[in-house]
Amino acid sequence: MTTEPLWEVFIRSRRGLSHVHAGSLHAADAEMALRNARDVYTRREEGVSIWVVPASAIEASSPEEKDSFFDPAGDKGYRHPTFYHVPEGVQHL
Amino acid sequence: MYGNDYETPDAQRARQLEDTPESFRELLATEGRVEPRDEMPDAYRRTLVRQIAQHAHSEIIGMQPEGNWISRAPSLRRKAILMAKVQDEAGHGLYLYAAAETLGVDRADLLDALHSGRQKYSSIFNYPTLTWADVGAIGWLVDGAAIVNQVPLCRCSYGPYARAMVRVCKEESFHQRQGFEILHTLSHGSPAQKAMAQDAVDRYWFPALMMFGPPDDNSPNSARSMAWGIKRHSNDDLRQRFVDMTVPQAQALDLTLPDPEIRWNEDRGHHDFAEIDFTELFEVIKGNGPCNQQRMEHKVRAHEEGAWVREAAAAFAAKQAAGEGAA
Ligand SMILES: [Fe+2]
Ligand SMILES: [Fe+2]
Numbered sequence: 393m394t395t396e397p398l399w400e401v402f403i404r405s406r407r408g409l410s411h412v413h414a415g416s417l418h419a420a421d422a423e424m425a426l427r428n429a430r431d432v433y434t435r436r437e438e439g440v441s442i443w444v445v446p447a448s449a450i451e452a453s454s455p456e457e458k459d460s461f462f463d464p465a466g467d468k469g470y471r472h473p474t475f476y477h478v479p480e481g482v483q484h485l
Numbered sequence: 486m487y488g489n490d491y492e493t494p495d496a497q498r499a500r501q502l503e504d505t506p507e508s509f510r511e512l513l514a515t516e517g518r519v520e521p522r523d524e525m526p527d528a529y530r531r532t533l534v535r536q537i538a539q540h541a542h543s544e545i546i547g548m549q550p551e552g553n554w555i556s557r558a559p560s561l562r563r564k565a566i567l568m569a570k571v572q573d574e575a576g577h578g579l580y581l582y583a584a585a586e587t588l589g590v591d592r593a594d595l596l597d598a599l600h601s602g603r604q605k606y607s608s609i610f611n612y613p614t615l616t617w618a619d620v621g622a623i624g625w626l627v628d629g630a631a632i633v634n635q636v637p638l639c640r641c642s643y644g645p646y647a648r649a650m651v652r653v654c655k656e657e658s659f660h661q662r663q664g665f666e667i668l669h670t671l672s673h674g675s676p677a678q679k680a681m682a683q684d685a686v687d688r689y690w691f692p693a694l695m696m697f698g699p700p701d702d703n704s705p706n707s708a709r710s711m712a713w714g715i716k717r718h719s720n721d722d723l724r725q726r727f728v729d730m731t732v733p734q735a736q737a738l739d740l741t742l743p744d745p746e747i748r749w750n751e752d753r754g755h756h757d758f759a760e761i762d763f764t765e766l767f768e769v770i771k772g773n774g775p776c777n778q779q780r781m782e783h784k785v786r787a788h789e790e791g792a793w794v795r796e797a798a799a800a801f802a803a804k805q806a807a808g809e810g811a812a
Contacts, residue, residue, distance in 0.1 A: 395593045416583045418592060420798035432579050455522045
């Protein structure tokens with residue numbers, strides 16, 4: 393027996409929110425994947441919209457290089473508002 | 486774990502932590518979560534695959550005892566509820582298979598391991614459902630015990646397993662309640678209905694207690710799973726927790742748990758209960774339970790009889806893909 397292709401499932405839980413990864417499933421094609429996703433991941437009205445993406449189409453950053461990959465952001469505290477000194481009493485800043 | 490191989494749980498824990506990658510050790514030490522592509526010891530991966538697959542198989546096989554009563558549920562309300570519950574169990578199996586696959590195993594191989602008996606499922610599903618009250622007893626006691634087992638797994642060190650368990654636990658709570666409600670209705674019905682409810686509880690109580698596994702002093706892999714953050718509480722602790730929460734529920738049902746030794750122990754702050762005879766559990770695990778053969782035959786038959794559906798879906802997908810290419 394061969395296993396059907398793997399799909400990653402993303403669900404928008406209500407209008408105004410992004411799609412969020414919910415899990416994965418196997419299906420022969422995209423349409424079956426959508427139907428299966430509805431049955432597997434939205435039995436309790438957890439979603440108003442579903443994306444299915446072939447798992448093979450996802451390119452992921454590698455955990456081994458997580459340090460070097462994310463390092464450039466590490467020493468740039470000045471990208472956050474808390475980096476700055478604001479004199480006492482100054483408002484709306 | 487016997488004879489020459491014996492080492493104390495502490496020594497075993499220390500040794501296990503020695504042959505582990507530094508990054509993995511650091512994650513465990515900081516209560517971080519291990520994700521699929523992280524470095525992890527082989528034994529950790531193998532243990533997880535075995536446990537998650539066995540858990541998935543249990544959800545799938547677990548549909549059978551209750552499925553047995555869908556066509557004979559006493560009302561449309563009960564039938565709709567039972568169908569929803571059994572469908573949830575299918576969903577649980579699918580979440581768990583997906584979690585196992587993140588560890589690099591193939592779905593087809595997992596199913597094959599179940600069908601050929603190389604991997605097991607929970608022994609509780611090898612007991613028959615003789616009456617409608619058994620559906621109530623399963624929801625109340627079997628799902629109840631499963632919840633006690635599963636809640637700590639929501640904090641398991643392996644991310645995909647923990648996330649699957651969060652979904653599962655959310656869905657389980659109605660399973661236990663509907664079982665409780667079935668028994669409550671029967672218990673407050675005619676004398677015959679009450680007797681039926683009592684009989685179901687009598688038969689399911691000890692098997693439910695055995696769902697927590699062998700006692701701590703005879704549970705060879707527990708210490709290692711605890712060190713790895715897969716297991717958070719010992720078998721006996723979880724069993725005790727289940728007894729403590731179930732005793733008052735039985736009183737509310739006006740049903741008796743079939744153990745005359747159950748009584749509140751002021752000093753321990755827990756209920757005492759009879760020592761469990763695990764010879765039965767080991768017999769059922771070996772394949773000698775009342776329904777082992779029936780469960781496996783049914784599962785294999787359903788899989789084989791469904792082959793044409795999978796083949797048709799694959800053929801249709803291939804045709805569509807070819808059509809798109811030509812257009
Ligand atoms: Fe379940
Ligand atoms: Fe359940």
